[in-house]
Amino acid sequence: MSNHTDAVRARAKQLLESGEVTRVIGHARGTTPYRSRPHFASSPEQTDALIHDVSCGSNLAVYVSKPKERVAVIAKGCDARSLATIIHEGQAERGNVLILGVSCEGKLDEGRLLRKLDFPPRQVKSVREEGDEVVVEGPAGDVRLPRDDVIMVNCTYCRARTPAVSDELIGEPVPPREEADQYPDLGGLDAMSEAGRAEFWRAQFEKCIRCYACRNACPSCFCPECFVDEYHPQWALHGGGQFRGNWMWNVGRAQHLAGRCSACGSCQRGCPVDIPLMLLNRWMERATNQAFDHLAGMSEQQKQLAALFRKSEAKASEHG
Amino acid sequence: MDRLKILKSRLPDWLGKLRAQAAVYAPVERAGVTCFARLAPGDEPQLDYGNTDTPLKEVLFPQTECLITWQRTPEGLQVQEVDTSEPTVIFGARPCDVTGLRFLDRAFRLGGIEDPYWVRRRDKTTVISLVCPHPVPGCFGPSAGVNETSPEGADVVLTDIGSAYVVEVKSEQGQAAVDLASDAFTSAAEEDLIAAREAGETLLAELAEQAIDLEEPEARAKAFLQSPAWEQVWNRCLSCGICAFLCPTCHCFDICDQSCRGGGERIRCYDTCSSKIYTKQAGGHNARPTAKERLTQRVMHKFSYGPERLGVLGCVGCGRCRRCPVDIDLQLELSRVEVKEPV
Amino acid sequence: MKNPYLPHVAVIQDIRDEGPGLKSFDLAFRDGSVWEEFRPQPGQFVELSVFGEGEAPFGVATGAHETGLLRLSIQQVGRLTKMLHSMAPGDEVGVRGPFGNGWPLEAAKGKNLILIGGGIGMPPVRSALVSAMAEKDQYESISLFYGARSPEHITYADEIEQWIASDDAKINVTVDVGDDTWPGHVGVITTLLEDEHASPANAVTMTCGPPIMIHFVIPTLTKLGFSDDQIIVSLEARMKCGIGKCGRCNLGAEYICLDGPVFSYDHLQTMGIRL
Numbered sequence: 044m045s046n047h048t049d050a051v052r053a054r055a056k057q058l059l060e061s062g063e064v065t066r067v068i069g070h071a072r073g074t075t076p077y078r079s080r081p082h083f084a085s086s087p088e089q090t091d092a093l094i095h096d097v098s099c100g101s102n103l104a105v106y107v108s109k110p111k112e113r114v115a116v117i118a119k120g121c122d123a124r125s126l127a128t129i130i131h132e133g134q135a136e137r138g139n140v141l142i143l144g145v146s147c148e149g150k151l152d153e154g155r156l157l158r159k160l161d162f163p164p165r166q167v168k169s170v171r172e173e174g175d176e177v178v179v180e181g182p183a184g185d186v187r188l189p190r191d192d193v194i195m196v197n198c199t200y201c202r203a204r205t206p207a208v209s210d211e212l213i214g215e216p217v218p219p220r221e222e223a224d225q226y227p228d229l230g231g232l233d234a235m236s237e238a239g240r241a242e243f244w245r246a247q248f249e250k251c252i253r254c255y256a257c258r259n260a261c262p263s264c265f266c267p268e269c270f271v272d273e274y275h276p277q278w279a280l281h282g283g284g285q286f287r288g289n290w291m292w293n294v295g296r297a298q299h300l301a302g303r304c305s306a307c308g309s310c311q312r313g314c315p316v317d318i319p320l321m322l323l324n325r326w327m328e329r330a331t332n333q334a335f336d337h338l339a340g341m342s343e344q345q346k347q348l349a350a351l352f353r354k355s356e357a358k359a360s361e362h363g
Numbered sequence: 364m365d366r367l368k369i370l371k372s373r374l375p376d377w378l379g380k381l382r383a384q385a386a387v388y389a390p391v392e393r394a395g396v397t398c399f400a401r402l403a404p405g406d407e408p409q410l411d412y413g414n415t416d417t418p419l420k421e422v423l424f425p426q427t428e429c430l431i432t433w434q435r436t437p438e439g440l441q442v443q444e445v446d447t448s449e450p451t452v453i454f455g456a457r458p459c460d461v462t463g464l465r466f467l468d469r470a471f472r473l474g475g476i477e478d479p480y481w482v483r484r485r486d487k488t489t490v491i492s493l494v495c496p497h498p499v500p501g502c503f504g505p506s507a508g509v510n511e512t513s514p515e516g517a518d519v520v521l522t523d524i525g526s527a528y529v530v531e532v533k534s535e536q537g538q539a540a541v542d543l544a545s546d547a548f549t550s551a552a553e554e555d556l557i558a559a560r561e562a563g564e565t566l567l568a569e570l571a572e573q574a575i576d577l578e579e580p581e582a583r584a585k586a587f588l589q590s591p592a593w594e595q596v597w598n599r600c601l602s603c604g605i606c607a608f609l610c611p612t613c614h615c616f617d618i619c620d621q622s623c624r625g626g627g628e629r630i631r632c633y634d635t636c637s638s639k640i641y642t643k644q645a646g647g648h649n650a651r652p653t654a655k656e657r658l659t660q661r662v663m664h665k666f667s668y669g670p671e672r673l674g675v676l677g678c679v680g681c682g683r684c685r686r687c688p689v690d691i692d693l694q695l696e697l698s699r700v701e702v703k704e705p706v
Numbered sequence: 707m708k709n710p711y712l713p714h715v716a717v718i719q720d721i722r723d724e725g726p727g728l729k730s731f732d733l734a735f736r737d738g739s740v741w742e743e744f745r746p747q748p749g750q751f752v753e754l755s756v757f758g759e760g761e762a763p764f765g766v767a768t769g770a771h772e773t774g775l776l777r778l779s780i781q782q783v784g785r786l787t788k789m790l791h792s793m794a795p796g797d798e799v800g801v802r803g804p805f806g807n808g809w810p811l812e813a814a815k816g817k818n819l820i821l822i823g824g825g826i827g828m829p830p831v832r833s834a835l836v837s838a839m840a841e842k843d844q845y846e847s848i849s850l851f852y853g854a855r856s857p858e859h860i861t862y863a864d865e866i867e868q869w870i871a872s873d874d875a876k877i878n879v880t881v882d883v884g885d886d887t888w889p890g891h892v893g894v895i896t897t898l899l900e901d902e903h904a905s906p907a908n909a910v911t912m913t914c915g916p917p918i919m920i921h922f923v924i925p926t927l928t929k930l931g932f933s934d935d936q937i938i939v940s941l942e943a944r945m946k947c948g949i950g951k952c953g954r955c956n957l958g959a960e961y962i963c964l965d966g967p968v969f970s971y972d973h974l975q976t977m978g979i980r981l
Contacts, residue, residue, distance in 0.1 A: 254603050
């Protein structure tokens with residue numbers, strides 16, 4: 044169970060009252076019972092709106108950008124991985140970020156949830172977790188759904204259900220999913236021929252409207268000038284609805300995230316045309332994990348993948 | 364004018380005749396997403412859809428389009444304009460999207476200066492609208508002034524009555540489209556008209572449950588920007604382009620060059636006032652440096668500047684902007700704000 | 707249908723250094739007949755194409771009576787202007803326009819015309835100045851207040867000498883930072899306006915310069931007694947289309963490219979715009 048609302052509120056209030064932090068970045072209830080929204084509490088009163096339940100999926104590390112004063116961030120395991128990564132990459136002083144870790148068994152995928160319901164979304168009265176189920180209160184009473192059927196697919200193979208990096212932990216530790224190292228989500232792509240995969244991604248990338256929600260929702264995409272906005276050279280053709288530029292953009296971004304992605308799924312959750320971006324990111328993660336035994340943000344001491352170099356790799360490259 | 368009807372089984376005949384005369388754009392599913400795309404021979408439009416994920420505007424105002432080409436030659440630069448407009452039929456568009464064209468029509472003709480790329484396409488386009496059989500979740504079209512049963516800007520309106528559509532012809536262009544396949548249409552009987560009217564009434568009654576209050580939009584916009592909710596809203600905005608690119612009325616664009624081998628193309632593509640670099644000048648000055656200024660621009664353009672300049676609201680209630688990754692719902696925020704009486 | 711996005715090809719006739727990083731380009735349309743319909747009015751701007759780099763807006767420096775050559779004075783600040791600065795006479799560029807409303811010179815006739823320019827805001831001010839001087843009898847008086855960063859940053863230095871010599875207008879120049887060679891006024895433009903006692907009597911001011919300069923000039927003029935409708939400013943913004951479609955320069959319900967770039971300050975006040 045991951046409703047930590049009371050604990051999050053209480054701790055946030057203490058932190059602001061004592062002046063330990065100037066701001067707590069958390070979630071509040073969104074426009075529907077199955078949605079949350081980022082919420083910024085700068086006063087004890089503003090902590091009353093904080094919640095933390097199965098709807099709180101968005102990665103709040105995206106709001107941590109070189110804070111001048113200490114801020115607290117409510118961090119699921121993936122958010123904590125992002126924070127560790129961007130702190131290592133110089134986007135925040137470690138002392139200026141209080142990582143309030145929360146244990147997590149997966150967060151809702153709105154699309155998956157709504158497709159399971161046979162009534163209009165506006166008739167959802169509440170959503171809660173019970174055991175391994177998500178319970179939706181609808182017009183004709185409770186609808187009980189297995190949690191794994193309605194959470195983000197990437198949550199079903201999470202290796203950081205308990206944050207690996209945090210200053211405090213809210214909730215009981217939860218062990219990582221056993222499937223985490225096996226990449227079952229990539230089975231479909233693995234089964235395709237190279238040409239089949241190319242066709243699959245062509246169809247997906249053709250949809251891209253270049254809104255850059257994936258980038259802007261991603262804590263690791265903090266470049267002041269993104270490669271896609273550069274002109275010299277013009278790495279990717281501008282504008283949505285055309286394959287070449289869209290391919291360059293999506294593949295280029297995935298490459299820049301190799302060894303830096305925390306698998307939070309914010310890019311995919313944000314995508315308005317449902318491109319399965321986590322398949323790309325997981326593909327890159329598997330490659331970097333298997334080749335270099337590297338996973339982003341799993342410890343504070345961890346170096347960035349691109350900064351790792353072992354003598355054995357020099358030999359490997361000699362052999363091409 | 365006599366009301367007509369067309370059996371659903373005769374629809375392919377009509378579409379075939381239309382396609383012989385024009386490029387027909389209709390809702391289709393592409394890799395899990397519904398959008399308007401050009402029907403190829405044999406393609407069936409997907410008419411039992413809620414609303415398309417991407418808006419109708421992209422048919423007339425593509426996400427990316429080439430404006431001009433240039434070529435370096437021994438005689439000097441040769442610059443040519445590009446015109447890809449052709450006779451077009453939009454088939455099965457929802458009333459909200461059709462109403463959105465009105466805002467764009469006015470914007471692209473603002474100041475008496477016609478945007479040729481829009482105008483040439485628009486003038487060659489016949490719009491056949493399809494009334495929603497059920498309310499699309501999140502739709503508040505009537506609150507935004509959309510006529511859900513006979514939208515302004517449509518040439519023909521179809522209302523589903525089960526095995527057939529009742530057909531309202533609203534213009535000469537619409538009549539011409541119907542005349543192309545006149546044997547596919549029959550006169551609508553009294554009971555058909557009653558069925559269509561009842562379908563419309565049921566729809567409106569159901570939509571009323573999703574209504575929000577957008578009266579006095581300008582006052583609401585200003586009050587919202589002064590309200591306590593506003594600070595949370597702009598603080599969480601990610602500055603992405605979802606709300607603008609999915610909006611049936613947003614028309615901001617970027618223009619840029621793409622060179623290749625002694626020549627190149629000048630394209631325009633969607634751009635958004637939310638973008639951090641939208642107003643950044645070459646020297647580094649940025650008139651809207653934070654999400655606060657940028658989102659202010661969005662709120663004011665939709666609900667104040669747009670209505671003032673173009674005479675219509677910059678929102679048609681389609682609800683697509685609710686795809687916002689951080690749950691920013693400006694319309695809902697505006698509807699909830701307390702509008703103070705003018706002093 | 708006339709296509710406002712289609713540039714006319716123009717050939718660079720002459721390039722002159724105007725100071726550090728600043729060059730003036732004289733352009734002639736390859737098809738000479740274009741000029742008749744083009745005829746930029748003082749205060750209007752054009753979209754200049756460097757093909758392969760894109761377009762950018764520039765205020766026209768040419769006066770109303772100067773025909774045939776389009777003069778643009780351009781600071782190197784970004785990639786397009788960098789490419790432009792590397793070009794030579796004979797090279798081809800593209801020009802669209804002219805766009806915008808221009809200075810209200812007609813309404814200023816019979817009055818004391820006060821032109822205020824700063825930094826790279828000088829081209830449109832030059833256009834107004836030489837246009838007015840060509841019809842100087844129509845004005846009660848013409849004066850220029852010009853502020854440059856340093857003596858070497860003074861744009862149109864040679865012409866300024868001629869203007870001073872001609873006595874057609876009262877020319878006041880200041881530099882933010884002087885040097886040994888500079889005998890004139892030192893201080894920012896607002897000090898020049900105060901020291902020269904710019905007077906609001908039967909006057910109208912027209913100002914073009916960077917946003918920070920306009921921000922300080924307006925309160926200075928107000929302090930000197932100018933009313934809001936005597937303060938005319940030309941605004942800059944990032945622009946792409948030049949015809950009020952692309953949205954970038956939206957200011958209230960207006961567009962700087964279409965309804966401006968020239969606005970009276972009292973109008974901006976009614977729009978709720980602060981500069």
